[in-house]
Amino acid sequence: SYELAQPHSVSVSPGQTASITCSGDKLGDKYASWYQQKPGQPPVLVIYQDIKRPSGIPERISGSNSGNTATLTISGTQAMDEADYYCQAWDSDTAVFGGGTKLTVL
Amino acid sequence: QVQLQESGPGLVKPSETLSLSCTVSGGSISGYYWSWIRQPPGKGLEWIGYIYYSGSTNYNPSLKSRVTISVDTSKNQFSLKVTSVTAADTAVYYCARLQVAGIGNWFDPWGQGILVTVSS
Numbered sequence: 001s002y003e004l005a006q007p008h009s010v011s012v013s014p015g016q017t018a019s020i021t022c023s024g025d026k027l028g029d030k031y032a033s034w035y036q037q038k039p040g041q042p043p044v045l046v047i048y049q050d051i052k053r054p055s056g057i058p059e060r061i062s063g064s065n066s067g068n069t070a071t072l073t074i075s076g077t078q079a080m081d082e083a084d085y086y087c088q089a090w091d092s093d094t095a096v097f098g099g100g101t102k103l104t105v106l
Numbered sequence: 107q108v109q110l111q112e113s114g115p116g117l118v119k120p121s122e123t124l125s126l127s128c129t130v131s132g133g134s135i136s137g138y139y140w141s142w143i144r145q146p147p148g149k150g151l152e153w154i155g156y157i158y159y160s161g162s163t164n165y166n167p168s169l170k171s172r173v174t175i176s177v178d179t180s181k182n183q184f185s186l187k188v189t190s191v192t193a194a195d196t197a198v199y200y201c202a203r204l205q206v207a208g209i210g211n212w213f214d215p216w217g218q219g220i221l222v223t224v225s226s
Contacts, residue, residue: 001167001168030209030210031209031210031211032210033210033212033213035151035213042200042216042217042218042219043151043200043213043216044216045212045213045214045215048205048210048212048214049207049210049212050210054214086150086151088151088212088213090209090210090211093164094153094164094166094167095141095143095153095156095166095211095213096153097150097151097152097153098150099150100150100151
């Protein structure tokens with residue numbers, strides 16, 4: 001079965017750029033979505049179709065996808081960005097989620 | 107804007123059937139795909155399956171033998187049943203709208219989630 005791998009945790013200083021990776025076999029040939037989840041809350045879509053932002057998501061959140069890796073980038077990271085982030089893709093009409101990355105803003 | 111709300115028992119006994127409903131408000135269930143996703147306490151997300159408003163379904167192969175998703179357009183609801191539950195089925199269960207665009211489909215919005223505990 002298809003798998004997506006994410007780092008367990010990423011740390012960033014306020015105002016700096018955070019990058020969260022998501023790796024899967026030929027992931028660049030698929031579309032990746034990203035979800036932000038804060039404690040006790042449901043996931044919120046922040047990126048879809050690799051690079052698109054839903055309305056209400058700040059421009060400092062961006063995505064890319066090439067080769068075997070999709071990347072979520074948060075520029076000018078703020079305390080409010082501290083959360084778990086999950087990537088997701090489709091393989092053979094099955095939705096697959098990465099294991100999640102805890103972003104800590106130090 | 108569309109909102110989703112899960113409902114159902116928070117406690118289910120082992121070997122019994124877990125049954126949940128998701129009520130869609132602020133919009134029609136017709137014309138869209140709808141999905142269930144779960145998250146064991148402290149763990150990641152697992153996709154369970156989806157249903158089209160017409161009733162066609164697709165399930166995660168790892169759960170397919172125990173899962174049924176159905177839709178009731180008259181009530182603007184869709185439902186989930188998981189049979190023969192064990193402690194491993196303890197999770198927060200989310201319902202979500204599946205936005206379909208050929209490839210690269212995504213889940214938005216999500217319900218608040220409901221914790222279901224499997225225990226005797």
